[in-house]
Amino acid sequence: MANLLDWLRPKQNKYNLEDKYDYIVVGSGSAGCVVANRLSANPDTNVLLIEAGGEDTKPEIHVPLAVASLQQSDVDWKFKIESQKYACKGKKDQKCDWPRGKVVGGSSSINNMCYIRGCPADFNRWAEMGADNWAWEDILPCFEILENNQSEPGLSVTEQSYKTPMAKAFIEAGIELGYPTTPDINRKSIFGFGKFPATIRNGERCSSAKAFLEPIKKRKNLTISVNTLVTKIEVVDGKAKGVHVMSDGKEEFIPVGKEIILSAGAVGSPHILLLSGIGPEEDLKEVGIECKVNLPAVGRNLQDHMMLPLMATSTQGAQTMLTEAYATTFSSKMKYLFQKKGMLSTNGLEAVAFLNSGLEKKYDWPDMQIILIPSYFALGTGQFNLLNYEERYKSSLGYDIPEDERKSFEGVMLVPVLLHPYSSGFIKLTSADPTAPPFIQPNYLEDQRDVDVLAKALKICQDIVATEVMKPFGLELNLPDFTDTHANKYTDEYRDQFVRYIATTIYHPTGTCRMGAADDPSTVVDPKLRVKGVEGLRVADASIMPEVTSGNTNSPSIMIGQKAATIILSET
Secondary structure: OHHHHHHHOOOOEOOOOOOOOOEEEEOOOHHHHHHHHHHOOOOOOOEEEEOOOEOOOOHHHHOHHHHHHHOOOOOEOOEEOOOOOOOOOOEHHHOOEEOOEOEOOHHHHOOOOEOOOOOHHHHHHHHHOOOOOOOHHHHHHHHHHHEOOOOOOOEOOEOOOOOOHHHHHHHHHHHHOOOOEOOOOOOOOOOEEEEOOEOEEOOEEOOHHHHHOHHHOOOOOEEEEOOOEEEEEEEEOOEEEEEEEEEOOEEEEEEOOOEEEEOOHHHHHHHHHHHOOEEOHHHHHHOOOOOOEEOOOOOOOEEOOEEOOEEEEOOOOOOOOOOHHHHOOHHHHHHHHHHOOOHHHOOOOOEEEEEOOOOOOOOOOOOEEEEEEOOOOOOOOOHHHHHOEOHHHOOOOOOOOOHHHHOOOOEEEEEEEEOOOOOOEEEEOOOOOOOOOOEEEOOOOOOHHHHHHHHHHHHHHHHHHOOOOOHHHOOEEOOOOOOOOOOOOOOHHHHHHHHHHHOEEOOOOEOOOOEOOOOOOOOOEOOOOEEOOOEOEEEOOHHHOOOOOOOOOHHHHHHHHHHHHHHHHHOO
């Protein structure tokens, strides 16, 4: 399979110091693949796309249900955050892992393939905050160009072909509780219970690389340099001159003719800017880096979505849930291998609800998302360790299943998500060494309002499990006992404590190179994505979001790549 994928993928080259590159795109993730595609459409323009990771030939990348095996693997940066004061109290050292893609396709090659645009209020809010021409009416055409574009293959956004009875029951439970349903979350209305669209094409992951690099593999003016780490951007007299890289044990400098577009993600982009001497002067002095451009907002405004992984046992059985045992039977493997159908062809996220808690009344957006996963071990049988919980919660959280039973154990996960956090954090350097991981402090749940929304979402999940339509499945949530809270698990006091102990990241970091008005000191890039104080340098990825969007962030990140390319091409 790997050899076939090698043939299908774009030809992977190393940069050539004898070539002249008009544009250097740093990072082949959700946004970077789109930028490289659009800029290289002009045969007279020479584009270099640099990726720190390797090629996307790992078989598990392309099998939707194998997504859990990608965390903590060789295609993951394996970032860790700092200990939290207000959150992660049930985790070892009060920390959680931050998986980010270190591979062609970036995090779109290791994520759960969810596709949510967000809602109009998200982008209208960006415009209110100084991001001119980024309102809903401005960015909607970018989404439409990307999705199933018939003139050139784009993203394949589809419903799950494999379904369990749980998806229908979840939506009917919402109706029973009086919530609306939505036939198309991305086009009709984001509010309500509905099916969860995914970036899956013919039973395989449709990453940004598959959508936007694979169709242009024969372009002679595009070079994709893998296993190449950008260590810093060379800035001379306020102009970006090129990038310093490490590859094959060598350190070299690659000059640029026109522009550098930084698309390394919400962790990677601020990290590279800081290594380049672009950021808060005092922070740079701490690690011995000369400040080239004093830009205090670099690394600030870090926002992320938090989730509650709620596990519920089931008495139903009879293969109504997703389990590793069923997925890996001989017949299941053969069905996937020859037809790309069956259990292995799903990402496991079948249905979703977007709701407003009633605590947020200022904007017309959902402040919570609830995901249904018809699997007890959605992240695989090693889920407990991946989520980093303390051993003392293993039994009460429902993880003390004998090893020989885990692969076939049935149940579901309900995953409420906080969509618009009030708490924010920052990223800074730990060292001038470009290979040292950055200091990541999200300050989760620092603001009590974030706890209130997740606690309300927990109550709604308790209500969902108790509906008449769910009763035949015999679901029972695993809710741990805490020594410092009331024993009644249906009280506000208990839910508040549960959130602070159990909530964890759902892997959506954003905002660390915030976009807005050029004269706003809290911004890094202007609405044309130009880094303030540096000519010839832009940022195009999730880091530029003024505020995180309502839902999974892969889709708006890809849109940002499209918008960035449109802006750049309009100026040439």
